[in-house]
Amino acid sequence: MEVRSMHFKARAGAAVRDARLQAKLASAKGLFVEGRRRGIQDIDFEATRRAGEAIRNRVLQDLDLWLERFEQEATKRGATVLWARDGAEVCRLVVDIARRHGVKKAIKSKSMLSEEAGLNQALEAAGVQPVETDLGEYILQINGNEPPSHIIAPVIHKTKEEVAELFERVHHRPRKREISEMTREAREMLRSHFLTADMGISGANFLVAETGSVALVTNEGNGRMVTTLPRVHVAIAGIEKVIPTLEDLATLMRLLPRSATGQAISNYFSLLTGTRAAGEGDGPEHMYYVLVDNGRANLVGGEFQDMLRCIRCGACMNHCPVYQTVGGHPYGWVYFGPMGSVLTPLYAGLENALDLPHAATLCNQCGVVCPVRIPLPELLRKLREKQVERGLRPWQERLALKLWAWTAQRPALYALAARLGARYLKWLAHGQDRIRVLGLAPAWTASRDLPAPEGKTFRELYGARQDGGR
Amino acid sequence: MRVGLFVTCLVDLMRPRIGFAALRLLEQAGCEVVVPLSQTCCGQPAYNSGDRSAARALAEKVLREFEGVDYLVAPSGSCAGMIRTHYPALFAGDGELAARAASLGARTYELTDFLVNVAHLEHVPGDFRGTVTYHDSCSGLRELGVKDQPRQLLARMPGVRLEEMPAAEECCGFGGTFAVKFGDVSARLAEKKCAHIQATGADAVVLGDLGCMLHIEGRLRRMGDDKTRVLHIAEVLAGEAG
Numbered sequence: 001m002e003v004r005s006m007h008f009k010a011r012a013g014a015a016v017r018d019a020r021l022q023a024k025l026a027s028a029k030g031l032f033v034e035g036r037r038r039g040i041q042d043i044d045f046e047a048t049r050r051a052g053e054a055i056r057n058r059v060l061q062d063l064d065l066w067l068e069r070f071e072q073e074a075t076k077r078g079a080t081v082l083w084a085r086d087g088a089e090v091c092r093l094v095v096d097i098a099r100r101h102g103v104k105k106a107i108k109s110k111s112m113l114s115e116e117a118g119l120n121q122a123l124e125a126a127g128v129q130p131v132e133t134d135l136g137e138y139i140l141q142i143n144g145n146e147p148p149s150h151i152i153a154p155v156i157h158k159t160k161e162e163v164a165e166l167f168e169r170v171h172h173r174p175r176k177r178e179i180s181e182m183t184r185e186a187r188e189m190l191r192s193h194f195l196t197a198d199m200g201i202s203g204a205n206f207l208v209a210e211t212g213s214v215a216l217v218t219n220e221g222n223g224r225m226v227t228t229l230p231r232v233h234v235a236i237a238g239i240e241k242v243i244p245t246l247e248d249l250a251t252l253m254r255l256l257p258r259s260a261t262g263q264a265i266s267n268y269f270s271l272l273t274g275t276r277a278a279g280e281g282d283g284p285e286h287m288y289y290v291l292v293d294n295g296r297a298n299l300v301g302g303e304f305q306d307m308l309r310c311i312r313c314g315a316c317m318n319h320c321p322v323y324q325t326v327g328g329h330p331y332g333w334v335y336f337g338p339m340g341s342v343l344t345p346l347y348a349g350l351e352n353a354l355d356l357p358h359a360a361t362l363c364n365q366c367g368v369v370c371p372v373r374i375p376l377p378e379l380l381r382k383l384r385e386k387q388v389e390r391g392l393r394p395w396q397e398r399l400a401l402k403l404w405a406w407t408a409q410r411p412a413l414y415a416l417a418a419r420l421g422a423r424y425l426k427w428l429a430h431g432q433d434r435i436r437v438l439g440l441a442p443a444w445t446a447s448r449d450l451p452a453p454e455g456k457t458f459r460e461l462y463g464a465r466q467d468g469g470r
Numbered sequence: 471m472r473v474g475l476f477v478t479c480l481v482d483l484m485r486p487r488i489g490f491a492a493l494r495l496l497e498q499a500g501c502e503v504v505v506p507l508s509q510t511c512c513g514q515p516a517y518n519s520g521d522r523s524a525a526r527a528l529a530e531k532v533l534r535e536f537e538g539v540d541y542l543v544a545p546s547g548s549c550a551g552m553i554r555t556h557y558p559a560l561f562a563g564d565g566e567l568a569a570r571a572a573s574l575g576a577r578t579y580e581l582t583d584f585l586v587n588v589a590h591l592e593h594v595p596g597d598f599r600g601t602v603t604y605h606d607s608c609s610g611l612r613e614l615g616v617k618d619q620p621r622q623l624l625a626r627m628p629g630v631r632l633e634e635m636p637a638a639e640e641c642c643g644f645g646g647t648f649a650v651k652f653g654d655v656s657a658r659l660a661e662k663k664c665a666h667i668q669a670t671g672a673d674a675v676v677l678g679d680l681g682c683m684l685h686i687e688g689r690l691r692r693m694g695d696d697k698t699r700v701l702h703i704a705e706v707l708a709g710e711a712g
Contacts, residue, residue: 009651009652012652012655013654016654016655016658017654321640321643321659322652325655325658325659358647358651358652359648359652359655360648361643361644361646361648361656361659362608362645362646363640363641363645364608364609365612365640367612368612381517381518383520384518384519385520385522386520387520388519388520388522389520393519393520397519401516401519401521401524402524404515404516405516405521405524405527405528408479408511408513408528409510409527409528411507411510418482418483422483422484425484434688441650443649443651444649444688446653446657447653447689447692448657448660448685448691449687449688449691450688451684451691451700453483453485454484454485454487456486457482457486458477458481458486458489458490459482459507461486462486462490462505462507
C-alpha cells in the first residue's frame with residue numbers, strides 16, 4: 001500500500017474538525033474500552049499477559065528455528081510454504097499460484113499483510129477478481145477501494161447511514177434502515193462469490209509450529225468459508241506470527257479476543273491444518289502459506305524487537321487518546337495508533353513517516369493495555385532518537401533544543417534566562433492572569449490561553465528568602 | 471531525613487508558590503529540606519525529543535546535585551518519573567553512572583507519594599473549602615502509581631469534597647512538545663478533559679503536574695470558563711489556595 005503518512009499533521013487537523021467523525025469515534029471508543037475492561041475480569045489477566053509476553057519472546061529468540069519447524073510440519077500435511085521478502089514478492093507469488101490453478105476469482109478474509117502488499121491491485125492487474133468478504137473490508141472495496149481506518153473494525157469511521165447509501169448505490173436495491181437488513185443484503189451479495197470462487201485468501205492470527213496449522217479469529221464466519229470452500233487456500237502471514245505449540249495458542253487466545261473486543265472468545269475460531277485428506281468433507285485441495293518478511297527480520301535482535309510480539313488486537317489504538325481523536329486515516333498506511341506509529345516508520349521508512357513517532361503524548365495507556373507488554377512509548381521515543389541521529393528533524397527544532405539544552409547546563413545563565421522569561425511573559429499578560437497571543441508558540445495560543453507566570457522565579461524568591469533569613 | 475527538593479523548571483518559571491508549598495509540606499512532615507540552587511531541568515524535554523546526549527548531560531547534572539540527599543522529591547509526577555524510571559534506562563550498562571542513576575531513582579518520589587508513603591505526613595495544613603475533582607497525570611499514574619496518595623491527603627481536609635470525573639486517568643493532551651507540534655489535536659484532548667471537569671460541577675480541578683495544569687487552565691479559560699479553578703495539589707494541601 002502506498003504510504004501517505006507524511007500528511008499526518010494536516011489530515012489529523014482536518015479529522016479534529018470533522019464533527020461526524022468525532023461522534024463516530026466517541027461511540028466506538030466506549031464499546032471497545034468498556035468491552036475490554038469487562039472482558040478481562042474473568043481471568044488473571046496480568047499473569048496471562050506475562051505468559052503471553054514470554055511465549056512471544058521465546059519465539060523471537062529462535063525465530064528461524066520455529067519457522068523451519070513450521071515449514072516442516074505444514075509440508076508434511078500437504079501444504080506448500082513459500083517465502084516472500086517484501087510486498088512485491090507476495091503479489092508475485094500469489095499471482096503465480098492463481099495462474100497455476102486457473103483462478104478467475106479469489107475471495108478474501110481479513111489480511112493485514114495483503115494490505116501491506118497491495119495484493120488486490122496486483123490480482124486485478126493479473127485478471128483475477130479479488131472479493132473482500134469481511135463486511136467492513138467489503139464495504140471499503142465497493143466504495144472505490146477506500147483504505148481502512150482500524151485493524152479490526154475497518155469501517156469504524158463510517159455511519160450506518162453512509163453504508164446504507166453506499167449499498168443502495170452499488171447494489172441497486174431499496175435503501176435499508178436497519179443494520180441487520182444491511183448485513184443480510186451483503187450476505188446475499190457475497191453468497192454467489194463464495195460459491196464461485198476458485199481461491200480463498202486469508203491472513204493468519206497465529207501459525208502453530210508443532211502442527212503446521214494456521215489459526216484464524218473472526219466474528220463473521222467469512223474466514224471459515226474463505227478457507228474451506230474454494231479448491232485453493234492461500235494464507236499470508238508475517239514471519240513473526242509463528243508460535244511453538246497449541247498450548248501456547250490457548251494462552252494467546254485468552255489474550256487476543258479479550259483485548260480486541262472484550263470477548264472471551266470470538267464467534268468463530270478456526271484452526272486449519274493441511275489440505276483436504278481422503279475422506280474429509282471439506283478443506284482445500286491445495287494449501288499455500290506465503291510467509292512474509294517485509295522489514296520484520298531486520299528487527300530481530302535489535303532495539304525494536306519487542307514490537308514483533310504484537311498480536312494485532314488493536315487495544316493500543318482503542319485506548320490511544322490521539323487515535324481516538326483523529327481516527328485511522330491520518331496515519332496513512334496499514335496500521336494505526338501507537339502500533340502504526342511504530343510499525344510504519346520501521347516497515348515503510350523512517351523518513352516517510354516523520355510525524356508518527358511524535359504523534360503521541362507518551363501517556364502510556366497503550367503500554368498499560370498491551371496484552372503482550374510491548375513498551376510502545378519507549379519504542380516511539382527510540383524512533384525519535386533515530387530521527388535525531390539521522391538528522392531528520394527540522395532545523396528550527398534542532399536549534400531550539402540545542403540552545404535550550406546548552407543553557408540548561410549552565411545554571412547562572414539559565415537562572416538569568418528564566419528571570420527574563422518570567423518577566424517577559426508576565427508583561428505579555430498585560431496585568432491579566434493569562435496570555436492570549438504568544439508569538440513564540442502560536443500553535444499553543446491558537447486554541448488555548450497561556451496562564452501568566454507569577455513574574456519572579458522560584459530561584460529568585462528562594463534566594464532572597466535565604467539572604468533575608470526566614 | 472534530608473530531602474532534596476527538585477523544584478522543576480516549570481514551577482521555577484511559572485508558579486514559584488507551588489515550590490514553596492511543597493517546601494512547607496516537607497518541613498511540616500519533619501524533613502530537612504535542601505534546595506540545590508544550580509538545578510535547572512531533569513532533561514525530559516530532550517529525552518522525549520530524541521536528543522539522548524542532551525538528556526544524559528542534564529541527567530548527570532541532577533545526579534551530581536542530589537547525590538548527598540536521602541530522598542529527591544518533586545512536585546511533579548512527570549519529572550519524578552523521568553528520574554525514577556528513565557534515568558536508569560538512560561544510563562543502562564554504563565557502570566558507575568548506571569549505579570548512581572539506579573540509586574537516585576530508587577530514592578526519588580513524587581510529592582504526594584512521598585508525603586503518604588515515606589514521610590507519613592499526619593496533619594494536612596491546608597484550609598481549602600469546596601468541591602474538587604482530581605486529574606490523574608499520566609506519568610505520575612502510570613510510571614509511579616500515584617493514584618490514592620493525593621486522594622488520601624485530600625480526604626484529611628475537612629472542607630474538601632472530592633467529586634471524581636469520568637475518565638480521570640485519560641491524558642489531557644499536553645505531552646510536552648506535542649502540545650505545539652500537534653496543536654489542534656492537543657487542544658481537542660484538553661477540550662474533552664475540560665468537559666469532564668465541568669460536568670462534575672467542582673469548584674476546582676486539582677492535579678500534580680505543571681504541564682497538565684497550564685494546559686487545562688489554558689483551555690478552560692479559552693472556552694470562557696473563568697470560574698473553575700486549576701490548582702496544584704501542593705497549594706491545596708499547604709494552604710495557599712484559599
